[in-house]
Amino acid sequence: MTDMVATNETILVVGGGISGLTAALEAAECGKNVVLVEKNPSVGGRVAQLYKYFPKLCRPSCGQEINLRRLKANKRIRLLTMAEVRNVSGTAGDYDVSITIRPRYVNDNCTACGACAQAVTTEIDDPFNYNMKKIKAAYLPYNMAYPQRYVIDPSIVGSEEASKAKAACAYDAIDLEMQEQTIAIKAGAVIWATGWRPYDAAKIQPYGYDRYPNVITSVEFERMMDPFGPTGGKILRPFDGNEAKNIAFIQCAGSRDRNHLTHCSRICCMASLKQSTYIGEQYSGDADARATIYYIDIRAIDRFEDFYRKVQADEKVHFIKSKVANITENRESGDVVLHGVDTEGYHRYDNTHDLCVLAIGMEPSVRADQIAANVSADVSGFMQMDAANGAIYGAGCATNALDVNRAVQSATAAALRAIQVVNRVSSAEA
Amino acid sequence: MSDVNTAMVQKYRNDFLKEVEENVEEGHWVKMCMQCGVCSGSCPFGPHWDHPPQEIFMMIRAGKRDEVLTTESMWMCTSCYNCIVRCPRELPITHIMHGLANYAHRLGIAPKMNPTRRFAGIFWNNIAKTGRVNELALSLKLYFMDGFMSGIKKGLAMMSVGIGMIKTKRLNPFALISHKGVKNPKELHVLLKKAREIEDRRKGIAS
Ligand SMILES: Cc1cc2nc3c(=O)[nH]c(=O)nc-3n(C[C@H](O)[C@H](O)[C@H](O)COP(=O)(O)OP(=O)(O)OC[C@H]3O[C@@H](n4cnc5c(N)ncnc54)[C@H](O)[C@@H]3O)c2cc1C
Ligand code: SF4
Ligand code: SF4
Numbered sequence: 165m166t167d168m169v170a171t172n173e174t175i176l177v178v179g180g181g182i183s184g185l186t187a188a189l190e191a192a193e194c195g196k197n198v199v200l201v202e203k204n205p206s207v208g209g210r211v212a213q214l215y216k217y218f219p220k221l222c223r224p225s226c227g228q229e230i231n232l233r234r235l236k237a238n239k240r241i242r243l244l245t246m247a248e249v250r251n252v253s254g255t256a257g258d259y260d261v262s263i264t265i266r267p268r269y270v271n272d273n274c275t276a277c278g279a280c281a282q283a284v285t286t287e288i289d290d291p292f293n294y295n296m297k298k299i300k301a302a303y304l305p306y307n308m309a310y311p312q313r314y315v316i317d318p319s320i321v322g323s324e325e326a327s328k329a330k331a332a333c334a335y336d337a338i339d340l341e342m343q344e345q346t347i348a349i350k351a352g353a354v355i356w357a358t359g360w361r362p363y364d365a366a367k368i369q370p371y372g373y374d375r376y377p378n379v380i381t382s383v384e385f386e387r388m389m390d391p392f393g394p395t396g397g398k399i400l401r402p403f404d405g406n407e408a409k410n411i412a413f414i415q416c417a418g419s420r421d422r423n424h425l426t427h428c429s430r431i432c433c434m435a436s437l438k439q440s441t442y443i444g445e446q447y448s449g450d451a452d453a454r455a456t457i458y459y460i461d462i463r464a465i466d467r468f469e470d471f472y473r474k475v476q477a478d479e480k481v482h483f484i485k486s487k488v489a490n491i492t493e494n495r496e497s498g499d500v501v502l503h504g505v506d507t508e509g510y511h512r513y514d515n516t517h518d519l520c521v522l523a524i525g526m527e528p529s530v531r532a533d534q535i536a537a538n539v540s541a542d543v544s545g546f547m548q549m550d551a552a553n554g555a556i557y558g559a560g561c562a563t564n565a566l567d568v569n570r571a572v573q574s575a576t577a578a579a580l581r582a583i584q585v586v587n588r589v590s591s592a593e594a
Numbered sequence: 595m596s597d598v599n600t601a602m603v604q605k606y607r608n609d610f611l612k613e614v615e616e617n618v619e620e621g622h623w624v625k626m627c628m629q630c631g632v633c634s635g636s637c638p639f640g641p642h643w644d645h646p647p648q649e650i651f652m653m654i655r656a657g658k659r660d661e662v663l664t665t666e667s668m669w670m671c672t673s674c675y676n677c678i679v680r681c682p683r684e685l686p687i688t689h690i691m692h693g694l695a696n697y698a699h700r701l702g703i704a705p706k707m708n709p710t711r712r713f714a715g716i717f718w719n720n721i722a723k724t725g726r727v728n729e730l731a732l733s734l735k736l737y738f739m740d741g742f743m744s745g746i747k748k749g750l751a752m753m754s755v756g757i758g759m760i761k762t763k764r765l766n767p768f769a770l771i772s773h774k775g776v777k778n779p780k781e782l783h784v785l786l787k788k789a790r791e792i793e794d795r796r797k798g799i800a801s
Contacts, residue, residue: 370636370680420628421682460630489635489680504635510649512634512641 175582176351181209183560184357186575192240206309215389218438252536256555257589259351267342269316274337276312283332297394302329352589353555353582360561363418363525370490377402381524403498408519415459419525429565432523433463440481456482526565555585596702610659619693627651633677643667663698669710724775
């Protein structure tokens with residue numbers, strides 16, 4: 165991998181989520197050479213962690229499968245996983261980039277047979293499931309992971325466990341001598357698609373995410389619905405493992421708040437509307453099952469208003485116009501009690517729920533002003549369009565809190581801009 | 595109705611929000627409220643308010659001048675600052691509540707018998723006199739605020755606390771005759787008068 169050839173006609177794409185994948189594929193399918201750098205052991209990003217997509221409520225895995233086929237079929241894309249860009253310097257058409265690649269300890273002989281995982285007993289937190297589950301220290305990040313190649317967690321390297329894994333592998337795929345390496349490449353244009361991360365819910369002190377087991381985040385709730393997820397597809401209360409039926413959703417958890425993120429994360433209203441349909445799906449016909457959405461105002465962005473109407477008509481879903489002031493916990497039952505005053509009549513309430521889902525805000529996973537000198541960031545750290553950015557173009561949630569549809573549109577736009585830059589470089593050199 | 599009040603009604607007509615913005619401490623923040631309700635839900639005295647802060651802000655914008663200025667609500671604020679800490683828009687709610695209460699008082703239309711308002715008056719007169727609070731005089735004034743019999747009753751109920759305070763030298767039992775104020779109270783009075791003039795000028799009240 166160190167012998168990679170990249171020139172000023174290469175497009176570097178940073179981040180292999182839906183936006184980075186799209187940008188890389190669009191550019192490569194137009195005949196450009198692309199280096200795609202992904203921090204995680206596999207591509208797919210946050211979308212791979214979703215159970216269903218709004219608005220159509222289909223499974224994200226099918227769209228991902230199409231993209232993976234396009235990726236496998238394309239020889240112009242060099243994919244680097246477990247890799248992070250350290251430094252970008254230069255100007256449009258002429259960038260120097262240094263990339264650090266962490267050791268996977270598994271080479272491409274791996275057939276994903278899983279013998280190493282069976283040999284190992286050490287368990288680690290599973291980041292794909294937001295640490296709600298343990299996995300073996302030799303693991304495949306998730307079933308559809310690409311590349312389909314196991315990872316040995318660095319925590320066991322040098323121990324008996326790692327040797328066991330190595331001995332169990334029949335394909336000589338485990339290489340415990342792998343080292344971290346830093347490589348330098350050239351690029352004509354950079355597409356920055358490092359996406360978003362959930363805001364740290366523990367910082368919203370009155371909601372007690374750090375104190376009450378039955379207060380969880382929307383991203384965790386999404387994982388619960390996955391049949392391969394931490395709860396096997398059931399909505400279970402972390403407090404006692406019982407089924408949760410009376411579920412509260414708190415909107416703007418960390419968003420639109422000068423104490424936290426000032427921006428509207430834009431997706432969380434739709435995410436909660438979507439997730440409220442999961443309750444009907446899971447407990448159809450059960451009169452006890454209900455979702456209660458506490459909101460300041462519902463922002464079902466543009467054409468999603470009809471999705472909102474559909475959910476409003478659902479008798480299992482209730483709406484309370486109020487930002488919850490604080491949450492307390494019933495220590496014996498683990499139930500959570502939401503306290504507040506509603507805006508439609510100023511009624512005080514103290515409502516008990518089985519489980520409370522915080523519709524957590526989205527913040528950029530890398531602040532744009534940390535990418536390179538001159539790259540322009542808005543107050544929240546999202547990348548802004550600015551001539552000073554040169555040929556570093558933002559795509560997807562690195563530029564704003566976007567849904568997949570808009571993320572993909574922005575990725576295509578970024579690819580087109582990058583293509584024009586490397587075309588200029590080629591014509592100058594020809 | 596007081597003259598100041600009539601003058602203000604004439605000056606602002608239907609624009610109560612503007613009146614608040616121009617005359618109430620931190621009043622210019624009122625328009626920033628997005629009606630989320632966190633302040634109302636966070637107030638430990640919330641259940642006792644006729645109109646919680648969120649509603650007060652809406653009433654101001656709706657021009658409900660009399661209802662706002664004559665309510666006891668903002669006098670309920672104990673300055674716990676829970677609302678300020680949590681307000682997503684960082685409104686200085688506590689200060690606005692005190693500002694509104696003070697404005698209503700200045701206009702002479704604040705609820706006459708409101709205990710917070712009366713206590714504030716007693717406290718101010720007490721401390722302004724000598725520059726130091728005369729705790730004995732303050733407690734007596736407070737207890738006898740509602741008449742002689744109720745004063746005796748309250749005094750008896752608090753007797754053990756009072757004796758405890760005297761024993762631990764937290765209360766001077768002879769303060770009515772030997773209260774020690776600042777060295778030169780006259781200078782203090784001049785100073786306070788000047789401060790009042792400046793403040794009145796700032797608030798547009800001719801004195
Ligand atoms: C609860 C919830 C539910 C949602 N549900 C839906 C839905 O139903 N429908 C919908 O359309 N949208 C939904 N969204 C929005 C959706 O998740 C985003 O639109 C989507 O993830 C954007 O993709 P992206 O590629 O821009 O970012 P990401 O998915 O965040 O991908 C970014 C990639 O970059 C990688 N990366 C990060 N930092 C670095 C680095 N320094 N170097 C290299 N690589 C890096 C990451 O590992 C990741 O693979 C939901 C969001 C939330 C919060
Ligand atoms: S999308 Fe909805 S929940 Fe999310 S920040 Fe905006 S208004 Fe709040
Ligand atoms: S918390 Fe702030 S924004 Fe919310 S209702 Fe109160 S004053 Fe308005």
